[in-house]
Amino acid sequence: MYIIEMRNITKEFPGIIANDNITLQLKKGEIHALLGENGAGKSTLMSVLFGLYKQEKGSIYKNDEEVNITGPGDANSLGIGMVHQHFKLVHNFTVLENIVLGVETTQKGVLQMKDAREKVLALSKRYGFDINIDKEIRHISVGMQQRVEILKMLYRDNEILIFDEPTAVLTPQEIEALMKTMKDMAAEGKSILFITHKLDEIKQVADRCSVLRKGKMIGTVDVASTSKEELSEMMVGRKVALSLDKEEAKIGETILEVKNLNQKGKADESGKDKLKNISFNVKAGEILCIAGIEGNGQTDLVYALTGLEEIDSGEIFMEGKDISKAKIRERTESGIAHIPEDRHKHGLVLDYSLAYNTILQTYYTDTFQKGGFLKKQTILEYAKKLINRFDIRSGQGEETMTRSMSGGNQQKIILAREIDRDPKLLIAVQPTRGLDVGAIEYIHKQLLAQRDSGKAVLLISLELEEVMNVSDRILVMYEGEIVADVDPKQVTFQELGLYMSGAKRDEVKAV
Amino acid sequence: MNRSGVLNFLSSILVVIVGLLIGFIILLISDSGQALPAFATILTFGASSMRNAGDVLLFATPIILTGLSVAFAFRTGLFNIGASGQFTFGGFVAIFIGVEFLFLPPPIRILASIIAAALAGALWGAIPGLLKAYRNVHEVISCIMTNYIGMFFVNFLIINHLFDQGRGTSTRMPSDSNLPTMGLEHIFRDNIRASHVNSGIIITILIVILVYIILEKTTFGYELKACGFNKEAAKYAGINENRNIIFSMMISGALAGTAGALNFMNGTGLSMSIVDALAMEGFTGISVAFLGLNHPIGIIFSGILVSYLYLGGARMQLFGFSIEIVEIVISIIIYFCAFVFLVKSFLGNAIKNFGKKDEKSKKQDVSKGGTAV
Numbered sequence: 001m002y003i004i005e006m007r008n009i010t011k012e013f014p015g016i017i018a019n020d021n022i023t024l025q026l027k028k029g030e031i032h033a034l035l036g037e038n039g040a041g042k043s044t045l046m047s048v049l050f051g052l053y054k055q056e057k058g059s060i061y062k063n064d065e066e067v068n069i070t071g072p073g074d075a076n077s078l079g080i081g082m083v084h085q086h087f088k089l090v091h092n093f094t095v096l097e098n099i100v101l102g103v104e105t106t107q108k109g110v111l112q113m114k115d116a117r118e119k120v121l122a123l124s125k126r127y128g129f130d131i132n133i134d135k136e137i138r139h140i141s142v143g144m145q146q147r148v149e150i151l152k153m154l155y156r157d158n159e160i161l162i163f164d165e166p167t168a169v170l171t172p173q174e175i176e177a178l179m180k181t182m183k184d185m186a187a188e189g190k191s192i193l194f195i196t197h198k199l200d201e202i203k204q205v206a207d208r209c210s211v212l213r214k215g216k217m218i219g220t221v222d223v224a225s226t227s228k229e230e231l232s233e234m235m236v237g238r239k240v241a242l243s244l245d246k247e248e249a250k251i252g253e254t255i256l257e258v259k260n261l262n263q264k265g266k267a268d269e270s271g272k273d274k275l276k277n278i279s280f281n282v283k284a285g286e287i288l289c290i291a292g293i294e295g296n297g298q299t300d301l302v303y304a305l306t307g308l309e310e311i312d313s314g315e316i317f318m319e320g321k322d323i324s325k326a327k328i329r330e331r332t333e334s335g336i337a338h339i340p341e342d343r344h345k346h347g348l349v350l351d352y353s354l355a356y357n358t359i360l361q362t363y364y365t366d367t368f369q370k371g372g373f374l375k376k377q378t379i380l381e382y383a384k385k386l387i388n389r390f391d392i393r394s395g396q397g398e399e400t401m402t403r404s405m406s407g408g409n410q411q412k413i414i415l416a417r418e419i420d421r422d423p424k425l426l427i428a429v430q431p432t433r434g435l436d437v438g439a440i441e442y443i444h445k446q447l448l449a450q451r452d453s454g455k456a457v458l459l460i461s462l463e464l465e466e467v468m469n470v471s472d473r474i475l476v477m478y479e480g481e482i483v484a485d486v487d488p489k490q491v492t493f494q495e496l497g498l499y500m501s502g503a504k505r506d507e508v509k510a511v
Numbered sequence: 512m513n514r515s516g517v518l519n520f521l522s523s524i525l526v527v528i529v530g531l532l533i534g535f536i537i538l539l540i541s542d543s544g545q546a547l548p549a550f551a552t553i554l555t556f557g558a559s560s561m562r563n564a565g566d567v568l569l570f571a572t573p574i575i576l577t578g579l580s581v582a583f584a585f586r587t588g589l590f591n592i593g594a595s596g597q598f599t600f601g602g603f604v605a606i607f608i609g610v611e612f613l614f615l616p617p618p619i620r621i622l623a624s625i626i627a628a629a630l631a632g633a634l635w636g637a638i639p640g641l642l643k644a645y646r647n648v649h650e651v652i653s654c655i656m657t658n659y660i661g662m663f664f665v666n667f668l669i670i671n672h673l674f675d676q677g678r679g680t681s682t683r684m685p686s687d688s689n690l691p692t693m694g695l696e697h698i699f700r701d702n703i704r705a706s707h708v709n710s711g712i713i714i715t716i717l718i719v720i721l722v723y724i725i726l727e728k729t730t731f732g733y734e735l736k737a738c739g740f741n742k743e744a745a746k747y748a749g750i751n752e753n754r755n756i757i758f759s760m761m762i763s764g765a766l767a768g769t770a771g772a773l774n775f776m777n778g779t780g781l782s783m784s785i786v787d788a789l790a791m792e793g794f795t796g797i798s799v800a801f802l803g804l805n806h807p808i809g810i811i812f813s814g815i816l817v818s819y820l821y822l823g824g825a826r827m828q829l830f831g832f833s834i835e836i837v838e839i840v841i842s843i844i845i846y847f848c849a850f851v852f853l854v855k856s857f858l859g860n861a862i863k864n865f866g867k868k869d870e871k872s873k874k875q876d877v878s879k880g881g882t883a884v
């Protein structure tokens with residue numbers, strides 16, 4: 001008997017069969033991973049289970065009994081909860097308010113929060129969530145927000161928990177903690193469906209893994225007896241190189257030079273200085289990686305370099321030209337490309353078509369306009385070219401609304417747009433977040449190709465694995481300062497970890 | 512039409528029907544005997560003769576433009592609730608030129624009136640735009656203020672410069688300052704009289720097409736909409752958001768200002784009265800914009816529809832309804848249109864659920880058949 005069985009589920013969207021006759025069986029108390037390329041249909045399948053979409057064909061059974069799920073309300077009363085790929089929290093509500101939202105207890109129309117507060121505190125303690133339940137959502141980190149989402153499910157006594165790419169937005173430390181939480185929950189008899197692109201995580205926590213490819217179920221395997229290579233082959237349909245071969249870097253001239261950058265903290269935030277005396281260079285032909293735990297100034301540094309925020313003091317030179325005060329567009333035109341950290345906030349206009357998003361940085365150039373009029377045909381053809389080159393998958397090709405695309409494919413639009421502009425400096429902030437292994441391999445190869453064609457690449461990454469594999473040189477940031485400048489070949493994971501946590505630091509001179 | 516197109520259309524129709532029903536109920540309550548004929552008048556009057564049809568177009572002219580004004584700002588992420596003040600200001604300037612600039616030959620004078628009205632509206636729109644761009648003042652607040660400032664300022668200007676003592680309103684324009692009818696009076700007439708419909712409606716349709724082209728075909732429109740959809744992404748792309756806010760409010764104001772010009776130059780001898788009330792056209796524009804789902808072409812139809820209902824509604828007085836009841840009913844019908852987005856989301860869900868029930872019943876049929884899967 002399965003606690004949940006989805007039988008022969010088919011779900012179509014305009015132009016695409018997102019789920020094609022999929023059968024998925026979830027055992028009680030197991031952690032069941034769901035693996036598949038970007039756009040394979042994982043989120044869609046889970047949304048069907050959670051009642052957000054209605055399947056065209058197939059049925060869902062709980063403990064062998066057919067159930068009809070017409071909305072999240074039904075799912076909830078069946079004990080099914082979901083943490084979405086992009087969180088759904090009310091930003092100016094407190095943690096506690098978000099948790100009880102929708103299942104509040106009232107007495108004569110007045111909210112009764114006392115019992116709720118106790119229950120939430122007890123749950124939070126049980127799972128070791130160190131969380132202040134009276135803070136507003138907008139003031140807590142992404143990792144904490146996710147805990148709120150988890151607490152929401154626990155508060156509703158859900159026993160079937162769906163996690164859609166929960167780790168994509170977490171720091172390695174937070175991932176560690178989440179893995180432990182998931183194991184604890186499974187040990188208590190909760191059943192977990194876990195979407196991730198990271199094979200290590202699957203190996204670490206999952207009991208079984210189902211693999212989807214292009215909307216079809218490829219199979220369900222026992223994780224312990226299946227290697228990572230086998231898993232990725234099932235998923236992509238070919239062998240994937242999980243590690244990267246790269247040649248020696250041929251270092252050229254300095255492209256980006258940063259001198260004594262300072263950024264004061266804002267009074268309404270923590271008030272701490274965001275950037276302290278940052279100086280470094282990026283040279284043609286190298287991939288310089290900035291490592292660090294999230295929130296140690298990487299975001300502020302990128303904002304300062306790209307012009308999204310003005311700096312308090314310091315200088316930034318692009319090929320010797322001072323751009324410290326230049327406008328965003330001028331910086332872009334000086335040869336900077338930017339793959340932003342938050343694709344929904346900065347990277348995309350979700351209500352524009354795929355094609356319109358590919359020209360976001362170039363729509364005003366003569367290639368795409370004449371006399372102020374957009375060249376529609378050229379734009380569509382250009383988008384088609386990028387779709388082919390970067391394997392961007394969607395329901396309706398270049399005309400697809402970006403909002404309806406899968407997370408990974410949205411990311412590919414940004415990558416395609418920024419890389420194809422042939423920049424001199426590529427600033428890539430977590431470019432592989434949310435991508436499948438095949439796509440990650442592809443992106444890494446693209447970054448290397450950029451480097452090998454004499455471009456400078458500045459990679460900001462939270463993932464040590466990526467940092468170590470891809471970079472030619474590593475700077476570590478801690479509390480707004482650069483605390484290490486190391487060679488990936490001569491540093492160990494442990495050492496890097498020490499730098500990142502602030503336990504160790506070098507005197508770093510500008511190079 | 513694709514699925515969402517059908518949904519849009521249906522929700523616009525539905526919202527009008529619901530508004531009409533509520534209006535009907537109010538008529539029933541106030542005088543059940545006359546409710547039915549009065550209601551029938553709302554539905555049929557506008558189409559009962561070519562002359563009435565012409566009047567529908569005549570009154571549609573200004574509200575299509577104020578609707579377009581609201582929609583244009585809306586598409587770029589701004590809520591121009593100041594169309595009323597821009598309309599009044601534009602109207603005043605148009606009348607002023609029509610009355611005072613008699614040394615200009617009529618065609619040039621008319622053109623000057625329209626252009627000056629557009630500029631005046633743009634100026635009035637620029638104020639909230641500038642305040643938003645450089646001082647982060649919410650445009651709704653500053654628009655409300657510019658509405659009142661515009662109204663009182665225009666009252667002041669009329670009293671001091673354009674006052675007709677006898678009528679207590681602005682001086683009447685000479686008839687050659689009005690928009691030419693371009694032969695429309697030969698089409699839109701009944702046996703007795705012709706409608707005053709004039710080239711204003713043609714100018715309006717041309718402007719709608721122009722706005723459509725700006726929004727959908729140009730890089731400028733691309734920028735404006737990008738700001739409207741996602742300000743942060745627009746900033747990332749190096750789009751100058753402040754400049755766009757100002758331009759957008761100016762264009763929006765110019766459209767409302769033009770509405771003022773076309774309204775007061777329509778040849779019916781309208782003049783501005785000294786009243787302490789905001790011009791209604793600006794607010795009707797909100798309904799027209801929403802009912803037309805903020806799409807330029809949709810707004811032509813919604814403007815005509817609202818004008819149609821308004822004109823029919825005004826006739827209800829003939830059935831003994833007091834002017835207050837008439838205005839309540841008309842307002843309910845027209846302002847209810849602004850709920851179209853609410854109705855759209857209801858309708859969307861309803862269709863979804865309907866599909867589900869369908870499936871469910873199918874499934875039950877299968878299970879009744881007794882075939883275990």
Ligand SMILES: Nc1ncnc2c1ncn2[C@@H]1O[C@H](COP(=O)(O)OP(=O)(O)OP(=O)(O)O)[C@@H](O)[C@H]1O
Pocket residue numbers: 013014016018036037038039040041042043044045085393394395404405406407408409434
């Ligand atoms: N609401 C929607 N409307 C139209 N198409 C959609 C919608 N949601 C998903 N799709 C399409 O269905 C396919 C599957 O999308 P889904 O989000 O399930 O992928 P995924 O496996 O979760 O991918 P990722 O790993 O990138 O998140 C994609 O091609 C996507 O474009």
Ligand SMILES: [Mg+2]
Pocket residue numbers: 042043044085164406407408
């Ligand atoms: Mg997904």
